[in-house]
Amino acid sequence: MSAPATPGNDEAGVQYGSVDEYLSTWAAEDLSRQGVAALINGVLDAACLLSARIAAGSLEGDLAHLVGSNTDGDAQKAIDIASHELFVEILARAGAARVLSEEADAPVMLNGQHFAVAIDPIDGSGNVGLGTPVGTIFSIMPFCEAEDPFLTPGKRQAAAGYVSFGNTVDLGFSVGEGVLLATMHPQTGEFLIVKRQVQIPRDTSELAYNASNHRHLHPAMSLYLQDCLTGKEGTRGRDFNMRWLGSAVGELHRILIRGGVFFYAGDKRPGFENGRLRLVYEANPIAFLMEQAGGRATDGTTAILDKIPTSHHCRTPLVFGSATEVDVIASYLNSNPTSE
Template sequence: MQKIAETEDFASYLDQMVTLDPRLSGTACVLRAIEAAAIEMSDLISLGRLYGQLGASRGSTNTDGDVQKELDVLANDLFIDAFKGSPVAAVVSEELSEPLVLDPAGHLVVAMDPLDGSSNIDANISIGTIFSILPMIADANGPEAHFLQTGRMQLAAGFVVYGPQTSLVCAFESGPTQIFILDHRARRFIRAVSGPVVGTEYAEYAVNSSNYRYWDPPVQAFIDDCVQGTDGPLKRNYNMRWTGSLVADAYRILLRGGIFLYPGDQRTGYKDGRLRLLYEANPVAFVVERAGGRATNCVHPILDIVPSAIHARVPLVFGSSDTVELVTRYHSDPQFSAEHAPLFGKRGLMRI
């Protein structure tokens, strides 16, 4: 693919992509709709309690069983309205139990989490929108079938972070990940980082350590070794970073490296993890891989997994390639698991 010329804003970037490949015109149209909706969302979120009780419960739950917040529903409606008039045939959302058909004549489908991290709304912590754009499947048997594709089939994917800055992270099936930041004065996203590379310099891991007792032994062993720092087999001091917001942690890792883990565990309903494959794991894995990182379900690449259902869950590990690969070794090589190698005492990693 030809190198994309340096462009100033998101609209110009999309124009460049369509010029290089006219087949992307429909995808670009959907991304323009996402951009417009994200600007509106940013305005609304910035008002916080001045707008109303955005973090208040509506007394209903979403497909994940989580209590819906007022802002969850507002975000869902806002993005769906934005897709009307674009070539989106159907939408899958965390807030909808079934695919929503928009335009039967459309040739694209969108999977989204309209508002990731909504439990953080009232705490003024970064939240976001995650999206995945897929082609329709010829002769698919019903709307749901169009979404049951591997993440490798994504035409474009990304997420928006509503934080100190509103940032839009996006990647096409070809080409590097791009990061744009909203200029509120001009009401447009301006390119801030072209082709970020997930680095290996920062020794940081993001994980909810309160679930430690429920993890499988390989995950426990990896975190134990991180905690030991230079006294342990990894011979490196690590810091833990955890915001409870997937988009915030993903954004940090894109810019400075590290690793994120949300493994499956022994709690009821958590065996296959908690994050959704279609509209959380796949989009994040897509942008991370195009930034030189890696994403797995602890063992297998996320983007190779065929969804079993539109709201299927999956364990998710992503970040710096070497560290993600190390987690895979902990799962595939018994020598890395404390449970399976009790005679080794302080384990060394000379076998890597």
Template sequence: MPNPGPSLSRFLIEQQRLPGSTCPAELRLLIETIARACKVINHAISKGALGDVLGSLGSENVQGEVQKKLDVIANDLLLDSNEWGGHLAGMASEEMEAIHLIPNRYPKGEYLLLFDPIDGSSNVDVDLTVGTIFSILLAPEDSAGRDVEERDFLQPGRRQVAAGYAIYGPQTLLVLTVGSGVYEFTLDSEIGSWRLTDGPLTIPAGNREFAINMARRRQWSPAITRFVEDRLQGSEGPLGEDYNMRWTASMVADVHRILKRGGVFLYPADHRAGGRGKLRLLYEANPMAFLIEQAGGAASDGAKRILDAEPIGLHQRIGVILGDKAEVAAASGARS
């Protein structure tokens, strides 16, 4: 059996000690708290029907989507785990309409946490892969001495100080960047520890694989349609190469495959609706774009770099194309 790398805590402490570190102690402690919450979420998922976490609640979230039981359970776990530690000024979640202020009975910190508690929650009931996505920002300097407001969270993705996701699959993984590469940790359930098992990750170039939801084909622009059709034609088409297509209906699973194997993920904006996207800028697109760029890839909304997008609302949506730089350029450059 291969020897695993250091624990998450040791890895972060070593990052903290590096010259010019991008991981100060307060950020390290916040990431460790998030990672502990993800272990609890993983345990809830693993119990399935035995833990009464399957199925829907019958309510809708702010997005107008039917909430799964696990969406609410994971959201509450992340709030409860992170609000008392003294590292945060506030939180925002895909499942909540407004931001979550740190209660006055707890000390406040300088960071903002944004998260999608369960990405791909429709997969839970059929035992497919789901995940938790998170993004960490510094609260603006002018927020010192006051409660943070929604506008404080509306920062472009390039200002993220850390981002990552937990993936609950055959193995439970935590994939993380603090701005100095992307690293993968595996949960050792016997001792309850995250251990470094890969990294720094670099997206393999040239893999002929793409991930897209074909059911939304009628919403694509002519350029995206051409991009996909050229690849579907394989060796007999204009590219002269056979491509594989994959789609999991969980962004975490599809992006993780791209980080490990290469290729491109597309969830383009709706060409018929003035460029309205499906994925959320703050909770999904920004953290994934940060990870992908840190691993040597590219992330575009079809016209510009995702990390340069200026947010205008907590639940803003955006088109997403990310992965292999050449494939992202081909999909974005042919836009019409």
């Protein structure tokens, strides 16, 4: 009996070579780029190992088991700590000078000389064990001893990217020459490029936000949502749809592919004045990728890449995605500046 055909096997699948080949060619043009290429490859090596552990789920232990909390009070799961240790170990070998991780209070001092990495090892860890996306997101900054690289504006980033662990393991990254998307081959672990020069549609009718927070929003943001929810009968003149994955990396990947807008605004609750997302290792890499792909990323009114971090783990409101809709949100906030 012959073997059954692979479902959906498309011999014309799109591939544009491997990420390793791309980085090798890019780095060969300028020797100063080799440090960036080595760090991106280090992230991918760690992501390959991490993807296997995530795919094993509870077969190898409870990844969602609570093991403590960080200094900001966020619960830490077993997968948070394990992924932090994995990335620090591999980035040390790849030549990082410093690593700032969401799971550590202070930057980890390493022996590299030229670049520092800010990373959220597992974004959306609340999704672990539920079959919904989790991800890794990272930023690579130039390093010198004279200043703290993690307290400089995001526009200084040398590169940024993410890995989304979903039904496929997907990579999006940029070295400042546009955004590339790649998918990890499930047999070889190699990341193969599937799209170059990603461009986000300027217009969208798709929103990503946590609707349970609607009642806490300031008036300008609440008015924006109300106008969207009234659809084609309202002032926006068209219907809107909603997505919410509980993972900023998952939302980022979807928006790079099909457009949309995501926001986590500051609101009226104590401790949420600046939203919940971290500027240095979440908002900054997202903003870098957005700008490279023709999108926008702001704190509602100010470009994320222009913001100067006040601390390693400081938070910021975040709006990102299709440029026109990000600008629309800014117009609502600017019309009522005391509300945000």
